[in-house]
Amino acid sequence: MPTLEILEFFDAPSTSAGRSAILIEHVNEEFTSVCPKTGHPDFGTITLRYEPRAVCVELKSLKLYYQSFRNEGIFYEDVTSRICRDLADAMSPSWLQIVTDWRGRGGIRSRILASSGVVPTAWARG
């Protein structure tokens, strides 16, 4: 069962006031959960992007958090929205975005994007 308890955090690198910013992206191409309607597994890529305020998420704990959805029955839209809200609550970042790309069913593939805060200029143009 998915739980935020698994997540660990560390201090973001200090950045000089008004001059420097740091943006982070972690892409996991091995996300899987279960369709609550059919019981068939769903496979996708989950991308986390954020601008930390004080803390960064530790990679191995993030991987375990994602793995906790393996046998969870949950819709595309809900899992994307939930992970976005949970990580935003846990880290209070300046900006955070979750993008899920699903291999799809019956010939339709899907992308869901949930976000909290405004895309930093440096990322949008990077």
Place this chain on the structure above:
Amino acid sequence: MPTLEILEFFDAPSTSAGRSAILIEHVNEEFTSVCPKTGHPDFGTITLRYEPRAVCVELKSLKLYYQSFRNEGIFYEDVTSRICRDLADAMSPSWLQIVTDWRGRGGIRSRILASSGVVPTAWARG
């Protein structure tokens, strides 16, 4: 014959006021209809992108709705425009966009884009 009756909807994930947004894209690479002029089949990819206000479209019903065009004689521009208008009417989303990419005839391939509402910033830069 194409009909909106097939479509089913479910509640969009709730999003905290003023802080979070959700954007959705479904890509179907198996769209086919018939050219009303020559009677030959047309093949294309149809992409639906939208920002839900209250409801999301259920994937299997969307697939069946698309399949209902299989033997319909209809031009590229009209089928794109019609699907855009119908889905916008049915879901009242904040933004909705239909992009069709056609394999083409006689060496010319085409893309038609119909939209309703303004592209959300998060998608444009995502």
Place this chain on the structure above:
Amino acid sequence: MPTLEILEFFDAPSTSAGRSAILIEHVNEEFTSVCPKTGHPDFGTITLRYEPRAVCVELKSLKLYYQSFRNEGIFYEDVTSRICRDLADAMSPSWLQIVTDWRGRGGIRSRILASSGVVPTAWARG
């Protein structure tokens, strides 16, 4: 000899006032004309993009119009500019753009872009 007489048009799909827009792109990867200087054939891709005001160009007539340049001696810049002006005159669209991509000569490949009107926001971000 190239002539606009070949072109045929049909009514653009009606769009609800202030809410919906349609944008169209036709890509022809089989364009050929002749270099007026060397007499050697030029090969390229010609892309037409436009936002119709009242009419759309019929695809087969567009193909024949393009084919009428097959043995015409004309420079890259001129053919691009001419097709842009002619189609803009014939259709009075809100926006129209011609992009030609030439396979090139002597190791240099070229792209020429001619336009009339301002790129619609929906296309620029689509």
Place this chain on the structure above:
Amino acid sequence: MPTLEILEFFDAPSTSAGRSAILIEHVNEEFTSVCPKTGHPDFGTITLRYEPRAVCVELKSLKLYYQSFRNEGIFYEDVTSRICRDLADAMSPSWLQIVTDWRGRGGIRSRILASSGVVPTAWARG
């Protein structure tokens, strides 16, 4: 030895006042000069983009101009800057940009961009 004398120009296509614009890109994937420090040859792609005011550069003369750098010892940054300045002086275009992409040395590949004037909107979104 590189010299601007080789370059030839022709009149840009006339464009209706206030309504139409033309933008031009020439990509040469066969640029080579010599590293002044090591004497080893450098290989790269050189891209010229511009919006003509009155004249366009003739392609074959441009190719010969580029070839004149073949045995010239010159740094990445300098050759990019020099070609940008020389072509801008010779054509007085509304906008001109030189981008060089170098295959690199010791595992590092480089891109240098020099420009004169502001990127036209039609190109930036094209």
Place this chain on the structure above:
Amino acid sequence: MPTLEILEFFDAPSTSAGRSAILIEHVNEEFTSVCPKTGHPDFGTITLRYEPRAVCVELKSLKLYYQSFRNEGIFYEDVTSRICRDLADAMSPSWLQIVTDWRGRGGIRSRILASSGVVPTAWARG
């Protein structure tokens, strides 16, 4: 041990006041350091982009500077932030950006972006 002492600089090409700009990108696909937690090597690509004010960094010295991290135990976020800060201090450029792309561990690959100053328009649209 990483040290800035290795770096060498040369004068940026002079640019006419108010009319011309130069932007530089160096991509090194052979960056490696060590994970301070597991002791396993990390592999990635490091991209430096900047707009020089007075000096440019010499390529071979940049390569040696990067190589000095080979056996250094340092986190993704910290090495990105540190290189950004050090090069910005050493060159005082108008704008500087470091992007690191890591092959990843346990199925998650990462991108970290650190920057100093605002992305120049010419680069963002280039």
Place this chain on the structure above:
Amino acid sequence: MPTLEILEFFDAPSTSAGRSAILIEHVNEEFTSVCPKTGHPDFGTITLRYEPRAVCVELKSLKLYYQSFRNEGIFYEDVTSRICRDLADAMSPSWLQIVTDWRGRGGIRSRILASSGVVPTAWARG
């Protein structure tokens, strides 16, 4: 309903005795039929390869023959086997091969290969 009556043939180019051979491949990326079990449409690419003995199949008639399967309920293996047998019977070629590549259902994509005669050396190594 699929029928061989649609097919037309023309004489193969004459080839000098013992010295020259001709091999032909036609790839149709727009094949569609219907799954007899679920009623859902199947989409695929169908490739015909053959070495003619006396006649070649005319392209437009081949296209119409393929289109006659559009609303036919038939399994992957059967449609491949049937087209192979029918074309081999109709043309009596030295060699004939049908390869179908299906976009698949439920995350599994399939390739079926049916053949009549031995692959000519020139093709196998070509």
Place this chain on the structure above:
Amino acid sequence: MPTLEILEFFDAPSTSAGRSAILIEHVNEEFTSVCPKTGHPDFGTITLRYEPRAVCVELKSLKLYYQSFRNEGIFYEDVTSRICRDLADAMSPSWLQIVTDWRGRGGIRSRILASSGVVPTAWARG
């Protein structure tokens, strides 16, 4: 728990004696099992290729058979070998091959190939 009971079969298309052959490939890019050593999930693509003697495997039942490994702890080599042996036992094909491609751990990706019988010439050259 993996079990062959799930599998269903249907009669292979009849093939004229000595003249025609059929070869079949099913590619599933959504295979997942669990590493028995670390407990972490493994992700891979599993490819089945065979020449049927009397029966073909039904696709949906094959998918369910693969899904039954989802929470099974089993090594790369063993799962490949086991599926090869089980399907060969169940279908008695003329030839059968299982290829698994694993996304890998710690920077190493793997391919395992198990086979029963000799590759048919038509496939090897197809």
Place this chain on the structure above:
Amino acid sequence: MPTLEILEFFDAPSTSAGRSAILIEHVNEEFTSVCPKTGHPDFGTITLRYEPRAVCVELKSLKLYYQSFRNEGIFYEDVTSRICRDLADAMSPSWLQIVTDWRGRGGIRSRILASSGVVPTAWARG
């Protein structure tokens, strides 16, 4: 009108008896002729491969020979067969192969292969 008169030849490099061989491939992605049935232009790539016995074909003359088909009405199979026979007659090579790849009509693309002599081992495995 196509004519072999345009072709020029030069002596093949001498090769030590029994020890060395030379194989040559020229790929022209700009071939065009006309469909004799519909009058529409056909576009394709034409590949010449051969092992010279005494002479090689000069590149510019080969290009002019290909260009002489520009307004010729001729079927795919015939133009491939004709060029193969003509070049084989003119050069008497040890081996010669013509492969034409056509962009196709009505969703079907084609490859025609004509050859004279046996593929040399060094090429087949090269």
Place this chain on the structure above:
Amino acid sequence: MPTLEILEFFDAPSTSAGRSAILIEHVNEEFTSVCPKTGHPDFGTITLRYEPRAVCVELKSLKLYYQSFRNEGIFYEDVTSRICRDLADAMSPSWLQIVTDWRGRGGIRSRILASSGVVPTAWARG
């Protein structure tokens, strides 16, 4: 310092006599050693392919064995040959092949292949 002591092995899956075979490939894209001449690091991909007789190499131990070359000064040809000989000695496989692909120096990239035994037919055609 590289040492075979790190390697661990496990029993190969049992294969029915005369009917089944197993082939294994491990690709490590993160190999690095040092050039003994210049002291600069070399980066490459190392591929191990083998047909086990009795034992398979354990993946994590293989990774550590490769990492032991990180600061070793050794030429491309020697490291390839050495790893081939060491693994062949340690596992006594029916066939073993090492392929190294190096990113290269001074514009030249290299591939070295060392092998022991004959490529199994199933792999060569797989």
Place this chain on the structure above:
Amino acid sequence: MPTLEILEFFDAPSTSAGRSAILIEHVNEEFTSVCPKTGHPDFGTITLRYEPRAVCVELKSLKLYYQSFRNEGIFYEDVTSRICRDLADAMSPSWLQIVTDWRGRGGIRSRILASSGVVPTAWARG
């Protein structure tokens, strides 16, 4: 002027009698010479593959040897044949192959292959 004097060699790794073999490939994507007919530069990729008998060619000296053709007027076929013969004479390898891939002139790109000895089985199937 091209000269073999530049080349340096080192001892091939020893290989156990009858059990092990080594094959080597060096790819240089930065080869340039001059067309003796037009005086324009030619650009290409040159690939050397060989099975050493006693010696291997040192990489930096090979690069300098290739660079010595920079201002040499020589045809595609001749430069390929010459380099093949010279390296075969200098190293007396079991097998040696030179493949040159030229960017081409006037829309035609070329590949020339010269070889000495028979392709080793391990390479052909590798």
